[in-house]
Each structure stands twice: as C-alpha cells, then as structure tokens.
Amino acid sequence: MTTTTGAMLPEAAYGPQEGAVKLTMLLGGVVFLLMMIFGLIMRAAQGGMIAVDPALFYQIMTAHGAGMVGTAGLTGAAILWYFTGRHVPLLAGVYWAFLGLFLLGVVCILAAIFLGGYAGAWTFLYPLPALSGGLWGPGASVLFLLGYVSIGVGFLLLHLEVMRRLMARYGGIGGALAWPLAFGKGRPEDAPPPAVVAAMASSVFNTLGIVVGAAVLVASIVNLLVPGFAVDALLAKNMIFFFGHVFINASIYMAVIAVYEILPEYLGKPWKTTRIFAIAWTVVLVFVLAVYPHHLLQDVPMPGWALAMGQIVSYFSGIPLIAVTAFSLIVYLRAADMRWDMAAALLVLGVAGWSVGSVPAILDGMIVVNKVMHNTQWVPGHFHIYLLLGEVAMAFGFMAWLVRRPLAADARPGAARLSGLDHGVFMAYVAGGAGFVLMFLVSGALSVPRRWAVHVPDWFLQDRLATLFAAMVIGAALIIVLRYTAVLARRAE
Numbered sequence: 161m162t163t164t165t166g167a168m169l170p171e172a173a174y175g176p177q178e179g180a181v182k183l184t185m186l187l188g189g190v191v192f193l194l195m196m197i198f199g200l201i202m203r204a205a206q207g208g209m210i211a212v213d214p215a216l217f218y219q220i221m222t223a224h225g226a227g228m229v230g231t232a233g234l235t236g237a238a239i240l241w242y243f244t245g246r247h248v249p250l251l252a253g254v255y256w257a258f259l260g261l262f263l264l265g266v267v268c269i270l271a272a273i274f275l276g277g278y279a280g281a282w283t284f285l286y287p288l289p290a291l292s293g294g295l296w297g298p299g300a301s302v303l304f305l306l307g308y309v310s311i312g313v314g315f316l317l318l319h320l321e322v323m324r325r326l327m328a329r330y331g332g333i334g335g336a337l338a339w340p341l342a343f344g345k346g347r348p349e350d351a352p353p354p355a356v357v358a359a360m361a362s363s364v365f366n367t368l369g370i371v372v373g374a375a376v377l378v379a380s381i382v383n384l385l386v387p388g389f390a391v392d393a394l395l396a397k398n399m400i401f402f403f404g405h406v407f408i409n410a411s412i413y414m415a416v417i418a419v420y421e422i423l424p425e426y427l428g429k430p431w432k433t434t435r436i437f438a439i440a441w442t443v444v445l446v447f448v449l450a451v452y453p454h455h456l457l458q459d460v461p462m463p464g465w466a467l468a469m470g471q472i473v474s475y476f477s478g479i480p481l482i483a484v485t486a487f488s489l490i491v492y493l494r495a496a497d498m499r500w501d502m503a504a505a506l507l508v509l510g511v512a513g514w515s516v517g518s519v520p521a522i523l524d525g526m527i528v529v530n531k532v533m534h535n536t537q538w539v540p541g542h543f544h545i546y547l548l549l550g551e552v553a554m555a556f557g558f559m560a561w562l563v564r565r566p567l568a569a570d571a572r573p574g575a576a577r578l579s580g581l582d583h584g585v586f587m588a589y590v591a592g593g594a595g596f597v598l599m600f601l602v603s604g605a606l607s608v609p610r611r612w613a614v615h616v617p618d619w620f621l622q623d624r625l626a627t628l629f630a631a632m633v634i635g636a637a638l639i640i641v642l643r644y645t646a647v648l649a650r651r652a653e
C-alpha cells in the first residue's frame with residue numbers, strides 16, 4: 161500500500177480497526193451511562209428528593225456537560241473513522257493517538273473537577289475560570305483547559321488524516337463534497353458515497369471549530385497564569401460558542417454516517433448521493449459555521465447584523481440536512497420492506513430525535529423568543545432531544561449493529577420484528593427520553609431557570625417526573641450497553 165507521499169508502509173499499518181472502534185464504543189457506552197447517572201442525581205437534587213451540596217452540584221454539572229459532549233464527539237468520531245475506513249485506507253496509528261489523547265484529556269478534566277474543585281461548566285466562559293470566588297484555584301482551571309487541549313489535538317489528528325485520504329482519493333475537498341454533481345455537470349454515478357460527503361463536511365467544520373477553540377483555550381490559560389493578560393470578553397465568548405456549537409453539531413453529523421452506511425443493509429437498497437444531497441451538505445457546512453451567534457442573542461454589544469444572521473440562518477439550518485436525511489429516510493422506509501432489529505430501530509430513532517429537537521432549537525434561535533426563554537430549562541430541553549434521542553440513539557444503534565445477529569440470507573424482508581425484550585427496551589428508551597425532555601420544555605415554558613442547583617417547591621413536580629423518566633432511560637441504556645459488552649466478551653473467548 162502506498163501513502164500519498166509515495167512511501168511504502170506495511171499493510172498492517174492500515175487495517176479496518178474494528179477492534180479499536182469496538183473498544184471506543186464500549187468506553188463511550190460506559191461513560192454515557194455514568195454521565196446519565198450524574199444527570200439523574202442533578203434532577204433528583206433539583207426536585208428536593210436528595211440533598212446535594214450546591215458546590216458539588218456544579219462540579220457534577222460540569223462533569224456531565226463536558227463528559228457528555230466529549231463522549232458524543234468520541235462516539236461520533238469512532239463512527240466517522242469506521243465507515244471512512246470502508247472507502248479509503250486510514251493509518252491505524254492516528255486512531256490510537258486520538259484515543260490516547262482523548263483519555264489523557266479525560267483524566268485531566270476529572271482531576272480538575274473532582275480533585276481541584278473546578279465547577280465553571282463545560283463552556284469555560286471567560287473569565288469565569290479565573291473568578292471562582294475561592295471555590296477552586298487557577299491550577300484546577302488550567303488543568304481542565306489543558307484536558308480540552310489534549311482532546312482537541314486528538315480530534316485534529318483524526319480529522320486531518322480523514323481529510324487528506326479523502327482528498328487524495330476523490331479529487332480534493334470539492335471532489336469529496338460531490339461539488340461536480342452539486343454545482344457542475346457531474347453524474348450521480350461518479351459521485352462519492354454519502355458517507356464520504358458527510359465525513360468530509362464534518363471534518364472541515366470540526367477542524368475550523370477546534371482551531372478557534374484552541375486559540376481561546378490558550379488565551380484563557382495564559383490569562384490564568386498571568387492575570388495581567390486580559391482577553392476581550394465578548395471576543396472570547398464568540399470564539400467559545402463558535403467552537404462549542406460546531407463541536408456538538410459535528411458529533412451528530414458524524415454519527416449520522418452510521419445511518420447512511422447501515423440502514424441500506426436493512427432496506428435492501430443503497431443510500432445514494434443525489435444532487436440535492438450534495439447541495440444540502442455544502443449548505444450545512446456554511447450554515448453550521450454561520451449560525452453560532454444564536455448563542456449570543458443576549459449580548460447587547462454584539463453587532464445587530466450578526467444576531468440577525470444567527471436568527472435567519474437558524475431558520476434555514478434545520479432544513480437542508482434534516483429535510484434531506486429525514487425525508488429520504490421516510491421515502492426509503494415506505495418503499496422498502498424494512499427488516500427491524502434493535503440497531504435499525506435506534507438509528508431511525510436517532511434521525512427522528514434529531515429532526516424533532518431542531519424545532520424547539522429554532523424557536524430559541526429567534527431573538528424575541530430568546531429574550532424570554534434563554535437561560536431557562538427550555539435550552540437543556542431542546543438539546544437533550546437531539547442528543548439523548550439523536551446522537552446517543554445513533555451511537556447505541558451503531559453498537560447494536562456491531563454485535564447484531566446476522567440476518568439470515570433467506571429471511572423474508574419485513575419478517576424480522578423487534579423481539580419481546582428488544583421491544584420493551586426500545587420503548588422504555590423512547591418513552592423515558594421523551595418524558596424526560598418534555599419536563600425540561602415544560603419547565604422552560606414556565607420560566608424555570610437552567611443551571612440552578614436549588615429549586616423552589618413550585619418546580620418540584622416536573623423535576624420529580626423528569627427524575628422518574630430519566631431512571632427509565634438509564635435502565636434501557638444499561639441493558640443496551642450490557643448486551644453489547646456481553647456479546648463482545650463472548651466473541652473474545
């Protein structure tokens with residue numbers, strides 16, 4: 161095998177890395193579970209069901225936010241890597257470096273929070289890490305931020321390897337994004353598969369996001385070490401939310417590759433790159449980058465045009481991808497005799513949850529609504545929909561597919577249905593998840609603030625119902641992860 165530089169490397173250096181990806185998903189599944197339990201603790205504390213010291217609440221909230229977002233990114237990247245590897249050779253060492261840097265980052269972050277006491281939330285909003293009111297020292301903040309830097313470097317390596325391979329194979333960035341088909345005379349037969357288009361687009365924007373994130377991380381670290389070095393707070397906020405918005409979006413856009421690559425096996429027909437599909441992904445690439453000011457609608461000094469852009473791009477950003485992915489999926493599902501199992505059900509749920517979650521998100525992206533809803537639980541309400549019922553559902557679906565029972569070659573299409581236990585677990589996940597996010601939305605509509613460790617008794621009802629629903633989701637997630645682990649262990653014997 162030749163690399164793009166022409167040097168020869170042993171065949172073994174490339175490998176499909178099924179084992180590494182399976183290990184990543186195992187780690188991801190376990191961390192998702194742990195972080196869900198942290199979430200349960202927070203919700204139960206808000207409902208007055210258990211007593212949690214507020215200082216500890218904010219440590220847990222920080223760990224939950226960083227841990228969940230990081231694990232969404234990790235599982236998304238594993239999916240990206242796994243399926244990109246079907247189309248181009250990828251250097252195995254890059255993946256191990258990515259995983260190693262990720263785990264190093266996790267150790268730093270956990271130590272910063274639970275040993276150092278850092279509790280300034282996953283958003284590390286400048287200058288909060290330096291203004292702890294005596295709860296944590298600058299060392300803890302520096303360690304937390306260094307953890308992010310380590311994870312960011314890992315992601316950069318992974319995306320650069322993916323991009324350079326795709327560019328070499330498909331004719332540059334434009335070729336991999338199917339521009340000849342989107343904007344030229346290219347034919348659909350010659351276009352790269354959907355997974356390649358999605359991998360290229362998400363790698364491009366995640367790289368840009370991480371570079372901006374790295375810059376503001378370094379500035380924040382210098383500020384902590386040399387307090388005289390001040391950063392413009394509004395600029396820092398722009399950079400942080402550009403990075404945060406892009407990173408969490410990228411996790412979903414990477415995970416959806418599993419839908420494009422796996423569901424065709426169940427549908428019995430390939431998922432094709434059409435002109436609309438290609439255009440949609442390029443539009444998304446621009447929109448994901450341009451829409452981030454919807455996080456700054458409360459920042460009066462922001463230029464008006466930027467906020468207007470945030471609102472207007474919010475309206476449209478849901479349309480191209482979700483319309484193309486969700487709509488095509490519905491068309492495929494109607495046309496084909498789908499063979500259902502846990503993997504297929506979770507992947508379809510992922511697309512549905514992602515689509516549904518965009519509605520309250522777009523609402524919150526409107527300036528008049530945001531004036532009232534911002535910093536209420538409406539915000540965790542919308543993002544838990546497309547993360548818990550979107551990204552995480554897709555990641556669990558990928559895991560279920562990795563350990564699936566082989567579909568019998570002669571199985572009649574449409575014959576396979578979810579078995580009794582699978583059906584129960586899936587319904588518990590959907591019902592628990594839907595109930596849990598609904599309680600956030602209801603609280604948000606009633607103006608219950610987000611990020612408050614202590615709630616007044618008037619808010620307890622939703623808090624307690626949400627705790628119950630959360631327990632249901634966790635039960636279902638536990639069975640999904642346990643089954644995955646059991647099958648892996650059995651096969652390893």
Ligand code: HEM
Nearest residue numbers: 196199200202203225228232281282547548610611612630
């Ligand atoms: C059973 C599942 C889950 C439970 C019980 C849960 C619970 C919570 C709670 C209680 C909060 C704080 C709400 C507030 O501000 O008042 C929260 C915040 C958050 N959650 Fe979850 N969550 C769950 C799943 C997830 C998932 C799957 C993700 C992402 C993949 C996620 C990401 C976040 C983030 C980013 C925050 C914001 C933290 C902050 O405000 O700094 N959560 N969650």
Ligand SMILES: [Cu+2]
Nearest residue numbers: 405452454455
């Ligand atoms: Cu955003």
